[in-house]
Amino acid sequence: MRRIERVVSYISGLSILLLVALPVSEILLRLFFSRGITASSDYITHLVLILTFLGGVAGAINGDHLSISAVAHFLKGRKAFAISLAATFISVAVSIAFAWTSLSMLFIAFGPEAMVGCIPTRLIILIMPLGYLFMAFGFIFRLIETERSPRLVPVFGLIAIVCGTLLALPAVANLLTFIPAAPLDFIDAAVQMYYNAAERVVPLLLILFIFAAFLGVPLFVVLGGGALLLFAQSFGSLEVVPIESYSMLTAQTIAAIPLFTVAGFVLSESGAGERLIALFRLLFRGLPGGMAAVAVIVCAFFTTFTGASGVTILALGGLLSVILRKNGFDERFVDGLLTSSGSIGLLFPPSLPIILYGVVAQISIRDMFLAGIIPGTIMVVMVSFMGFRASSKGVQVEESGHEPVLRIIGNALWEGLLPLVVLVPYLTGIATIVETGAVTLLYALIVEMCIHRDISLRRLPSVLIKSVPIIGGVLIILASSRGLAYYIVDAEVPMKLAAWMEAHISSRLLFLLLLNIGLLITGCLMDIFSAIMVVVPLILPLGELFGVHPVHLGIIFLANLELGYLTPPVGLNLFLASYRFGKPLPAMYRSVLPFFLVMLVAVLLITYIPALSLIFVGN
Template identity: 45%
Template structure:
C-alpha cells in the first residue's frame, strides 16, 4: 500500500499537481511508514500560527504590491539618476541602485525588470552603453534587493528556522539578525557589479551627465513620501521600538496613505483588486509553509537529517567542501524552482546538516537567499531570463550570453559571502 501511494504521488507530481499537495502527501506517507496517526499533520500544520512574525508576511507583501502598482519606479529612477548620474559609469550605477531599492521595496525581482526595464533600457542606450551590456545589466540587477529590508525570502527563512529551533538544539533565529546580516552582502554585490561596469566600458568612454543640484532637489521633493520609508522600517526594527510585525503594519499603513491619498497614484476602486492579488500570493506561501513544517516534523522524527549528515560526512569531511557543494546545489535549485518553493523544500533538510558542520543559521540564511538571487539568472531556466526575454523582446539565447559576465561577478561575491562569515555576522555577533 505504501509503495502504491508513493508511485501515485510521483505520478501526480509529474502531471503538475500543486506543490503543497505533493509535500503534504509525502509527509502523510512518511508518518504512515512510522505507524503514526495522521492526526499529527493537523497539529504540526497548526504550529505555524505560533509564529510571532507571521503577520509581517501579508503586510509586507501588500505594501510591495501597492508600490509596484504606483509610479514608484519612475520616482526611484529619477532620484537615482539625479544622485548618481554624474559619476563615472553613472547610468550603470543608477540602474543598479534603482533596481536594488525597488526589488527591496516590492519584494519581487520579476516585477523590477518589468517596471524599470522600460525606463532604464532606453536611458542606458541614450547614455552610450551597448545593447548587449544593457540587457545583461538589467536582467542581472532585477533580483539585487532580495537581501535588503524588508526581504520576504529572508522573512520566510526566519519563520522556518524559528519553527525548527523548537525541534533542534539550536537558538532561535531572529528576523532582525537576518536583516542586519544581509546589508553588507547586498552592498558588496552592487559595488562589485558597478566596478565590473566601469571595467567593461573602459575602452568606450561614456559621457557623464552634469550634476544639477536643482534636479536633485526636485527629484527628492517628488519622492518625498517614499524616501522616509526605508528609514521608518530600518529605524523601527533596529532601534527595538518596533518588532517585525509592528514594523510591517506601519509600513503597510504608510505606503497605503502615501500612494492612495498623497500621491493619488492608486484610485480607491483599485484597492480591492490589489488586496485580493496580494493575499492570493500570501495564501499560496502560507499553505506551502504550513505543509512544509509538517514535512520537516516527519524528517526530524524519522531521523532523516542525522542520516543525511552522516552520509555527507562520509564523503565530505571538510566544512569548506560542504559549503562549495551547498552552493552548487542551491544555484541549481534557484534556476529550477521559485525561491519560496526552494526555501520550504530545502531548509528543513539543509539546516540540520549545516548545523552539524558548525555553520551559523543566520549565515546559512544569507547564503541561501544569495544563491537563489543568482539562480534567477542562471542558464538555462533562470526565471529572470525568461521575464527579460518577454519584456525586451529578445531571444533567450541572447540574454544567456549577455548575463554571463554579470553572473560570474556575482559568483565571486557569493564565494566571499560563503567563506567569510564575518561579512554577514559582524553586526550581530
C-alpha cells in the same frame, strides 16, 4: 468562477486593510493606554490564514501559482495541451485531497469550544477545505478558458476529483466515523487496503510528482502532494499535512510577509520608481556607467519590499530598459543587467526570505537583517561595476538633467525614508516585525495616496487586489511545504545526513563548497520560499556540525538561492525576463552569463569570509 473571483478579491482587500488596522491600533493603544486589543494577535494570524486561501483561489483561476514549467515552455500545439491537461489533472487531484484532509483535521483537531477571540475556530478554519475545493475548480476553469476544450476538460476534472478522494481515503474514512451508525469495520478494512497499496505505489507516484514539477504543476501541489504520499507510505496520519499548514500560517511573525508584499505593490503601482530613478540619476550623474548602477539600486529597493524578483522585473523592466538603451547600453547588456538585478535586493531588510528564514531556523530576524547589509551591498556594487566596465566601451556618461535638484530630492524623499521607517521601530524594539510591516504599508499608502496622489481612493482596491495572488501563491507554498519539512525531520533525515557528512567529509571548506553547489542547484529548481521550508531543516544540523554560525549559514543560503534565480536552464528570473523583454530563453542565457559569473564571485566571497555577515551580529 469570475463572479467567485470578484467576491474573493473584495474580501481579500478588506482582509488586507484589517491586517493593517489591527497592528497599528495595537501600537497606539499601547502607547496611550498601556494595553492592547484582546486576542489581537489571534485575529491577525487568522486573517493571514483567510488571505492565503483567498489568494490561492484567485491564483488558481488566473494561473498565477508559482511553478517551474520548464518542459511546457518549449512545447506548442497538441503537445502543450497534453501537458496542460496532465498538470491540471494532478493539480485538481491533489487540491481535492487537501480539501478532504483539511476538513478532517478541522473536526479532529478543533472542538466546538475552540475560539479565536469571539469567533469559533472551526468557522475560520473552514476556509481551508473550501479554499482547496475552489482551487480545484479554478484549475479546471483555467484550462477550459485557455485551451477552449469545454467537453474534454470536465471529464478529466471529474476523474481527477475521484482520484483526489482516493488519495485522501484515510481522511475521508475519519470523517465518516462522525456519522452515526457508520460501518466502522468496512471503513477500517478499506483504510488498511489503502496503506498496503500505498507501500507499493507511492515510490512510483513520487517520481511522477518530481517530473510533474517541470510540466507546470504548481509548486504547492508538488510539495504538499509529495508530503501526503510520504505519510501514506509510512502509515502516517494524512491530517498532519493540513495541521502543519495551519501552524505555519498562524505563526506570530508570518503576517509580516503579506504586509511588506502589499507595501511593495503600492510602490510599484505608483510613480515611486520614476522618482527614485530621478534621484539616483542625480546622485550618479557624471559617473561612467552610472545609469547601470541606478538600475541595480532601484531594482534592489523594489525587490527588498516586494520579496518577489518577478514583480521588479515586470514592473520596472520596461521603463529601465528604455532608459538604459537611451544612455547607449547594448540591448544584450540591458537584458542581462535587469534580469540579474531582479533578485539582488533579497539580502536587505525587510526582505521576506530573511524573515521566513529566521522563522524556520528559529534565529533572530534582527540579526539576519543586520547580517545581510554588507553581503547585499557587495552584490549591488559588483553588478553595478559591470555598468562601469561597459562605459569603457563607448557608453555615454549620464549627464545632469534640467529639473531642479531640490525638486528631485523633494519628490523622492518620502520613498527614500522607507528603509528608516522599517529599521528604526523594529531594531529599537518599539514595534514587532508584524507591527513594523503594518506601519510600513500604512506609510506607503499615505505617501502614494495623500502626498504624491498617484493612487486614488477609487483605484486602491485594484492595487490591493493585484497583490493577492502573489501573497496567496507564496503563502500556500509555505503552508504545503511545511508538511514535507515535518516528514523530513520526523524521518530523521537531517541527522542521518549529518552522520554521513561527518563520516565522509572532514574539511569545513569542502563542506562549504558542496553547500554552494547543492544550494545553487536547489535555487535553480525551486523558488526561494519552498526551498527555505524544505532545505533549511536539512542544512541546519550540518552547519552546526562544521562550526558555521547559524546567521552566516542563513546569508550563505539566501545568497545562493538569489543566484539560483539566474541559473540556466530553469532559473525563475530567466522565464520572467524572457516574457517581459520578448526574447527566447537561449538569448536570455547568453545575456545573463557575465552577470551570473560576477554574482558567483560575490557568493563565494560571502561564503568564505564569515566576517562580512557577522560584523554587526553579536555572539
